[in-house]
Amino acid sequence: MSMSLRLLWAVLRRDLRLAARRRVEALLPLGFFVVAAGLFPFGVGPEPQTLRQIGPGIVWVCALLSAMLSVTQMFNGDWQDGSLEQMLMSPRGLLSVVLGKVLAHWLSAGLSLVVASPLLGLLFGMSAQSIAMLCLSLLLGTPILSLLGAVGSALTLGLRSGAALVFLLVLPLTIPALIFGIGAVGAVEAGLPQQAQAHLSLLGALLIMTCLSAPLATVAALRISLD
Amino acid sequence: MASNRRLLPPKEAAGMQEQRDIGVVGEPPTGSEALLSAQGLACKRGRRLLFKDLNLRLERGRVLWLRGSNGSGKTSLMRILAGLSSPHAGTVLWRGRPLQQASNEARRGLSFIGHSNGLKDDLSLAESLAFLAELAGLDRAPERARLALTRLGLSSRGTALVRTLSQGQRRRGALARLALDDSAERVWILDEPYDALDKNSMGLLSELIEAHSARGGAVLLTSHQPIDLRDSHEFDLESWRAA
Numbered sequence: 001m002s003m004s005l006r007l008l009w010a011v012l013r014r015d016l017r018l019a020a021r022r023r024v025e026a027l028l029p030l031g032f033f034v035v036a037a038g039l040f041p042f043g044v045g046p047e048p049q050t051l052r053q054i055g056p057g058i059v060w061v062c063a064l065l066s067a068m069l070s071v072t073q074m075f076n077g078d079w080q081d082g083s084l085e086q087m088l089m090s091p092r093g094l095l096s097v098v099l100g101k102v103l104a105h106w107l108s109a110g111l112s113l114v115v116a117s118p119l120l121g122l123l124f125g126m127s128a129q130s131i132a133m134l135c136l137s138l139l140l141g142t143p144i145l146s147l148l149g150a151v152g153s154a155l156t157l158g159l160r161s162g163a164a165l166v167f168l169l170v171l172p173l174t175i176p177a178l179i180f181g182i183g184a185v186g187a188v189e190a191g192l193p194q195q196a197q198a199h200l201s202l203l204g205a206l207l208i209m210t211c212l213s214a215p216l217a218t219v220a221a222l223r224i225s226l227d
Numbered sequence: 228m229a230s231n232r233r234l235l236p237p238k239e240a241a242g243m244q245e246q247r248d249i250g251v252v253g254e255p256p257t258g259s260e261a262l263l264s265a266q267g268l269a270c271k272r273g274r275r276l277l278f279k280d281l282n283l284r285l286e287r288g289r290v291l292w293l294r295g296s297n298g299s300g301k302t303s304l305m306r307i308l309a310g311l312s313s314p315h316a317g318t319v320l321w322r323g324r325p326l327q328q329a330s331n332e333a334r335r336g337l338s339f340i341g342h343s344n345g346l347k348d349d350l351s352l353a354e355s356l357a358f359l360a361e362l363a364g365l366d367r368a369p370e371r372a373r374l375a376l377t378r379l380g381l382s383s384r385g386t387a388l389v390r391t392l393s394q395g396q397r398r399r400g401a402l403a404r405l406a407l408d409d410s411a412e413r414v415w416i417l418d419e420p421y422d423a424l425d426k427n428s429m430g431l432l433s434e435l436i437e438a439h440s441a442r443g444g445a446v447l448l449t450s451h452q453p454i455d456l457r458d459s460h461e462f463d464l465e466s467w468r469a470a
Contacts, residue, residue, distance in 0.1 A: 010361040014350070021349040054391070082343025088311060090362040091335040097362075227312050 007092040011100025012107075019108040030112045031059045033066040038119045055124025056134055056185035061111045062120075063138055064145060064174055070109040071149025071155075071170070072163040074101060075222065076161040079157050088226060098218045102143075102150050110142030126189070133188040133196055140203045144177045145170075147214035178205055188201035260322060261286050262445050263308060263414045268317035270303045277303055278468055285414060287443045290436060290456055294449070295464035297332065301449045302342070302418055304464070308447065309339040309416050329448065335364060338408060339416045345403035348390035352381060352400045355389055356407075366406045375406035379431055394423040405435050411443035421450045429454065 019026040040058045041051055087097045099166040117138050119132035127131035156162035180203040187196035261284040269279035277300030285291060295301050306312040308319055310326050310333060319326040321333035322411050346355040353372055360367035376385050379399040389397060402420060415436070421429050436446050440458070 007361060010358060014347075014354070014358050017354070018347060077347075080343070081347060081349065082341055082345040085311060085339065085343070086345045086359055086362050087338065089334055089339050091331055091364045092362070137462050161383065166238055 004096040007090065007096040008089045008100040008103075011097050011103050014110060015101055015104030019104070021226060026108050027112075029066040029070040029109045030116060032069055033062050033113050034116055034120065036065065037062040038123060041123060051124045052126055052130075052189065055121065055126050056182045056189070058124070058128070059117055059120050059134060059146070060138070060141070060178055060181050060185075062176060063142065064111060064171070067142060067145035068149060068167055068170060071105060071146065071153055072166045074105055074150055074153040074161070075157055076153070079226075084157075084222070084226065088222065094219045094222065095215055098215045098222070102146050102215065102218075105150070106143050106146040110146050111145050113142055114138045122184045126185075130185055133200075137203060139198065140200065140207050141177045141181045144203075144207050144210045145174060147210045148173050150218045151152060151199045151214050151221055154218045154225060157222070157225035177203060179204065236242050240385055261320075262322060262412070262448075264320045264323075265308060265353075266320065268304070268307065268319070269315040270300055270307060270312075271315040272300075272303060276315075277402075278464065281317070281467075283308070284449055285445045287411070288440050288446060290401060290440045290446045290448070290459040292448055292450065292454065292456070292459050292461045293464060294461055298466075299465045301464055304418050305339070305418050305447065306341075309337070310334070311335055336410075336413050337416060338363060338405065338413055339418075340401055340420060341418045341423070342403070344397050346389045346397055346400055346401065349388060351386050352376065352386040352396075352403075356403055359401075359404050361408050361410075363404065365404070365455065367407070372403075375403040376400075378406040378435070379403045380428065395425060398423045399428055402435070404410055404434055405439070408428065408439070408444075409442070413439075413444050414442065415439060415446045415448070417446065417448040419449055419451070421452050421454060 040054070041092055044050060044054065071204065078087065088094060090115060114135055117134050121134050126134065148170050149166065152166040153162075155169060156165040159165060180199045184196045184199035184203065187193070187199060198213050263283075263285040265281065265283040267279075268281040270277040279392070286418070293301050293304065305349070307314045310319065310330065312398065321329040321336065324331050324332075345359060345422075346352070350358070353369070353376070356372050356375065357367045360372065373382070374387065376382055379402060381396060381399055381403065384392060384396060384400075389400065392400065398420075405415060408415075417436075420432055424432065429452075434453065437457050440446055
């Protein structure tokens, strides 16, 4: 295994171990996701057609907010206890550290949203195909949220209102993912599988683009923030 | 204190044509290559100029004790030398090459321990040490980690969660990383490493530093407490600035 991969693996293992030992903290985004999305049927009424229509949008927006909730802490703890300084000093490269941390965030926070989404799909009376597409779109979309969130978290490191700023900085950047994600589910709901596939392809392209650019931006932001 | 020598007697400093070096003034020229050096360094925090025109050479085997009151710029200087902060002016060189150009090589050759220990409350000491060793590219074999902890008097605390340790034990845990480092090419930059340590632990750390210096490594450290280090050189940042 190359040195960079070894470091990525070490960061991933360490962050997942930390998430496992801080279960309440780790499960908070999932709890928020389920509770927030679960409140909507009570608010808008039990009309099945309305719920089916608004379901994908609500699930996606709640997933987005929930991901942002946890992403604000991605580098903050490491900055406070001095680990981040050591990461910056690593001869094995900060990029591996950032990739490891983003992957750990997605596995501990994003993936659980994907797993919980069928439950919310059922709550909104969505069809099996729509639920499958919702899962698939979130599977492609939640890594984008982690990647963009990492940039925001790095940029706002050490700022007094950092968490609120991450929301303001990152949420507008997630709009394309939101549009394609909801569009894919909506197309399945409307019986347009080809259109759904197109939305999914665009979401995939967006994921690739974010994968290529966000980690480098995060590395640069971390260096600036710690200067 | 053994043989600490103040490096900047005013006479020599004046003779340096306004160029005031740390780590060479008052020393016979050794001709050895400086592992870490800085030229014309200036640092500003906000509007306050902490220092300027500061030159530094840290050669193999040298231990430099950087002194000065709180806020005099010791930590800022160390962060600049470690490549964590940018200087307001001047250049930091790693073995003669600007730090930015030799950043990978420099990171392999620099060990920085700041005020914070870099340990995670929810990891055990051994897990934290293994991770820090991985980051620094050091040998993280469990046997080596165990030995490092033993050297710092923490042999029985390896499996304890960091949150259960005292401040002094945490500090020793962070410093145990140094015991994994047997490279003669490395410069240790240690910001208040003696903080929170008892007398016995201070002795253990001094032994580590002396051993590193004896095998050709260099050390730059700060401490507000009196320390006992063989062949260390003192430099008072505040007096230097006043001069």
